[in-house]
Amino acid sequence: MRKLILPALAALVLAAPAAAAKAPLVVAMKDPGCHWFHVGGKYTLSVTRHGPVTLLNQDEAALKIKGPSGTKIDKIGAKVTLRAKGTYRITMVGQAPDDNHLTLKIS
Numbered sequence: 001m002r003k004l005i006l007p008a009l010a011a012l013v014l015a016a017p018a019a020a021a022k023a024p025l026v027v028a029m030k031d032p033g034c035h036w037f038h039v040g041g042k043y044t045l046s047v048t049r050h051g052p053v054t055l056l057n058q059d060e061a062a063l064k065i066k067g068p069s070g071t072k073i074d075k076i077g078a079k080v081t082l083r084a085k086g087t088y089r090i091t092m093v094g095q096a097p098d099d100n101h102l103t104l105k106i107s
């Protein structure tokens, strides 16, 4: 058994940095506000990152992403990768007017 476990652990350790760099940016459901970026255990309304950024939708409905290259829809549980630099405004399809408007800047 030990012979099997050690190579598996080594593979995990080697894979960890690459996986961390590609971790998606999560939009999570949380009230009040309905949806927030969930980064490092904190909830925030705006995020700035170097691109490309992969967004993961963990909200309760599809997300509408308005950005420099048009509008994209990110369905529940789905990922969308954003590559163009600029400012993205993210809202939820059918959200209440006072629910959060999220801002993502890709530099």
Ligand SMILES: [Cu+2]
Pocket (backbone or CB within 6 Å): 029, 033, 034, 035, 059, 060, 061, 092, 095, 099
């Ligand atoms: Cu929402």
